Amino acid sequence: MSRLEVYSPEGLRLDGRRWNELRRFQCSINTHANAADGSSYLEQGNNKIITLISGPQEPKLRSQMNVNRATLAITVNITKFSKMERSKSSHKNERRVLEMQTSLARTFEKNVMLHLYPRTSIDVQVHVLQQDGGLMGSLINGITLALIDAGIAMYDYISGVTVGLYDTTPLLDLNSLEENAMSSVTLGVVGKSEKLSLLLVEDKVPLDRLESVLAIGIAGSHRIRELMDEELRKHGKKRLQNASS
Amino acid sequence: MSVSDRRRILGPTNARPIQFAPLNEDSKKIDTERKNLNKSVFIENGLVSNSNGSSYLETRDSNGIEYPTLLLTSVYGPRPTRGSFNSKASLTIQFKEVTAENFPTGELKELCNFLTNIFNAVINLAGYPKSGIDIFLNLIQHEGPSGEYSREAILPTCINGITLALVDAGIEIFDMVSAGSYNGTVVSFTKNGEEIVGLWKDTGDVEDLVETIEKCKEQYYQNRSTMIKYLMQNKK
Amino acid sequence: MVLSVTEKAYLYESLSAVPPLRPDGRAAHQFRPVELFTDFLPTSNGSSKIVASDGSECIVSVKAKVVDHTVDNEFLVVDVDIAGHRDDSQFVLSIGSILTKVLTQQLEQRGLQLTRKYSFKLFIDVLVLSSYSHPLSLISFAIYAALNSTYLPKLISSDDDLDVAELPLFHDYDLEKLDVRVPLLFTVALVGNNVLIDPASNESDVANNGLVVTWSNGKIGTPIMTIGLNDDNVKGFGSSHIRTTLEMIEKCAPQVVKALDGI
Numbered sequence A: 001m002s003r004l005e006v007y008s009p010e011g012l013r014l015d016g017r018r019w020n021e022l023r024r025f026q027c028s029i030n031t032h033a034n035a036a037d038g039s040s041y042l043e044q045g046n047n048k049i050i051t052l053i054s055g056p057q058e059p060k061l062r063s064q065m066n067v068n069r070a071t072l073a074i075t076v077n078i079t080k081f082s083k084m085e086r087s088k089s090s091h092k093n094e095r096r097v098l099e100m101q102t103s104l105a106r107t108f109e110k111n112v113m114l115h116l117y118p119r120t121s122i123d124v125q126v127h128v129l130q131q132d133g134g135l136m137g138s139l140i141n142g143i144t145l146a147l148i149d150a151g152i153a154m155y156d157y158i159s160g161v162t163v164g165l166y167d168t169t170p171l172l173d174l175n176s177l178e179e180n181a182m183s184s185v186t187l188g189v190v191g192k193s194e195k196l197s198l199l200l201v202e203d204k205v206p207l208d209r210l211e212s213v214l215a216i217g218i219a220g221s222h223r224i225r226e227l228m229d230e231e232l233r234k235h236g237k238k239r240l241q242n243a244s245s
Numbered sequence B: 001m002s003v004s005d006r007r008r009i010l011g012p013t014n015a016r017p018i019q020f021a022p023l024n025e026d027s028k029k030i031d032t033e034r035k036n037l038n039k040s041v042f043i044e045n046g047l048v049s050n051s052n053g054s055s056y057l058e059t060r061d062s063n064g065i066e067y068p069t070l071l072l073t074s075v076y077g078p079r080p081t082r083g084s085f086n087s088k089a090s091l092t093i094q095f096k097e098v099t100a101e102n103f104p105t106g107e108l109k110e111l112c113n114f115l116t117n118i119f120n121a122v123i124n125l126a127g128y129p130k131s132g133i134d135i136f137l138n139l140i141q142h143e144g145p146s147g148e149y150s151r152e153a154i155l156p157t158c159i160n161g162i163t164l165a166l167v168d169a170g171i172e173i174f175d176m177v178s179a180g181s182y183n184g185t186v187v188s189f190t191k192n193g194e195e196i197v198g199l200w201k202d203t204g205d206v207e208d209l210v211e212t213i214e215k216c217k218e219q220y221y222q223n224r225s226t227m228i229k230y231l232m233q234n235k236k
Numbered sequence C: 001m002v003l004s005v006t007e008k009a010y011l012y013e014s015l016s017a018v019p020p021l022r023p024d025g026r027a028a029h030q031f032r033p034v035e036l037f038t039d040f041l042p043t044s045n046g047s048s049k050i051v052a053s054d055g056s057e058c059i060v061s062v063k064a065k066v067v068d069h070t071v072d073n074e075f076l077v078v079d080v081d082i083a084g085h086r087d088d089s090q091f092v093l094s095i096g097s098i099l100t101k102v103l104t105q106q107l108e109q110r111g112l113q114l115t116r117k118y119s120f121k122l123f124i125d126v127l128v129l130s131s132y133s134h135p136l137s138l139i140s141f142a143i144y145a146a147l148n149s150t151y152l153p154k155l156i157s158s159d160d161d162l163d164v165a166e167l168p169l170f171h172d173y174d175l176e177k178l179d180v181r182v183p184l185l186f187t188v189a190l191v192g193n194n195v196l197i198d199p200a201s202n203e204s205d206v207a208n209n210g211l212v213v214t215w216s217n218g219k220i221g222t223p224i225m226t227i228g229l230n231d232d233n234v235k236g237f238g239s240s241h242i243r244t245t246l247e248m249i250e251k252c253a254p255q256v257v258k259a260l261d262g263i
Helices: A095-109 A135-150 A176-181 A207-244 B025-037 B105-122 B151-169 B209-233 C005-015 C090-106 C136-147 C201-206 C239-261
Strands: A025-029 A038-044 A047-057 A071-078 A121-130 A158-166 A169-172 A183-190 A196-201 B042-045 B053-059 B069-080 B090-097 B131-142 B178-182 B185-190 B195-201 C034-038 C046-052 C057-068 C076-082 C118-130 C151-155 C170-177 C184-191 C194-197 C209-216 C219-227
Touching: A025 A135, A025 A207, A038 A135, A047 A135, A047 C118, A071 A095, A095 A135, A095 A196, A121 A135, A121 C057, A121 C118, A135 A158, A135 A183, A135 A196, A135 A207, A158 A176, A158 A196, A158 A207, A169 A207, A183 A207, B042 B151, B042 B209, B053 B151, B069 B151, B090 B105, B105 B151, B105 B185, B105 B195, B105 C090, B105 C219, B131 B151, B151 B178, B151 B185, B151 B195, B151 B209, B178 B209, B185 B209, B195 B209, B195 C239, B209 C239, C005 C201, C034 C136, C046 C136, C057 C136, C076 C090, C090 C118, C090 C136, C090 C184, C090 C209, C090 C219, C118 C136, C136 C184, C136 C239, C184 C201, C184 C239, C194 C239, C209 C239, C219 C239
Parallel strands: A071 A121, B090 B131, C076 C118
Antiparallel strands: A025 A038, A038 A047, A047 A121, A158 A169, A158 A183, A183 A196, B042 B053, B053 B069, B069 B131, B178 B185, B185 B195, B195 C219, C034 C046, C046 C057, C057 C118, C151 C170, C184 C194, C184 C209, C209 C219
């Protein structure tokens, strides 16, 4: 285990946060207006993520066409330079990445009104420029923002966050140092509700502690939803002003 | 490649591959003498029977110093392509080193890209809608100057080889295309040297580019007349 | 956008007119505006992002690693990733090969040498998020900006370690700017008798041929080569085209260098 003090007796974490505090969260949408139909740029702590969406559009292959609803394809591109140490191999066909793609697609398939866009495909490309733990949660937030920018009908926001369990204390929004030191759970929360569209548990978590972990996770996700909503409304207002002036 | 070899013990990290001392002067002399005996360019068409057209070339470097290049080119097509409609044929060129792998993959792909661009300009692609033409180059042997493997040295041979193979396959081309190389530059011409279809300069000075092009043109004339002579002699 | 045969013919005629009429109103020697950002990735030693006006975007990261150059004498690795193209496609590999070649030719390993045994090895990762015309020139601008904003850790241990086995030691926070002269690559389209710099995607579609020209150390360098901008309009060109191209690059390149250095 790490020799660093992950959670000090005073209740401070490695980067100075308290147990229930999020990392710096900054986002913007419509960043690549010319390159894609919907785009977002997200910084969550040291995670930097660009999301590009093209679609709904005619599928490239006939076989990808579904007569009843749109096909949602998500590609996650984790760049070689995204971590401190450059990775030698490209992450494109890694099993971990493929699994991430499938679970992201499943998370969003339930939330996007795919039946409104039959015979089309919606392609989501996520480029991870930098990563520092809690990647899955950040990916969810980035995709939500880009989908909204693309004007694709959704039932509600999905906001994601990672929560760890250190001894008996749940810690919100882990960075990579913390993520390596403890077991963690990733949540995708639908809007302001307590419904989960993703619950990813890859480590052992004691069942009697899970409730407190989920509680702080849902609270954190709601906060992220608020932050995204704020930014979107600000952006909308600006667009409206530009259009009317 | 990206997969590291874990099956063998690779030795210490600072291990270096063995290197052989250069050949001594005597053995070199015999070598050149032997090579001087067959100085001519050897051309043979139609060796690959299952292809639509093929050519086999044995050339020496045009500077007059001996490095025999052995190249087998085969052309497949025009054959129908599946899927969407194309009003013009699509051309692919693939290059393979048969005996030894001296060039990195990226460099070979660059070479193929370059050759494809040349022959896109030369083949009458509009005459073959809904079809594909595939050209395969097999480099059997190439001995570069002072043991180095330069793409400049094999490029003219590749271009000549493809031209001959296309003629053998009976695929329409606008003109015989050929190339000359001088000073690390390869220039490919058509239409009696009036038009350039490919320019490749990897190293050297740019100052004398016009002069270099002229030198290449001379070789182009020579190469073209050799090819035409061969084709006229062997016409069916 | 796919152009129809008639549209292509119209565009070709206007581009080969004298003077050329380009759809976006540019002159033959004029570039499209680009936006350039540097130093936005704190985990890389140098980074840059370039966005062209048509939405083409390219991100470059430069990372350095200390290696024993007596064992590993490759001092530069260029890795190209273009969204929408396979990593092993001819297009991606040949762009990677051109960039590797031109950068290893022009950059000097001496500038990266730390001690008599160890030196820095640079990893240049190129990510093209979207591209509509041939991305080579855009990538080279991004690499130029990234390498010129690269800072490497400062060596504080002795630089003679041939006799004593010693690992290089670096200053805790002091960085030194990487001093390199980075070559630039320019693409031009040849249409009719005209030479057009920085062709847009619709111009590339009708071009007769393309040329790549390298600019290094204040003069035209190598490689210079023809490059396919499309598959179905390729034609030959005269040597006068080459002369015009070289003259044009000689005129434009110093201005581009000045603009890139101004960041």
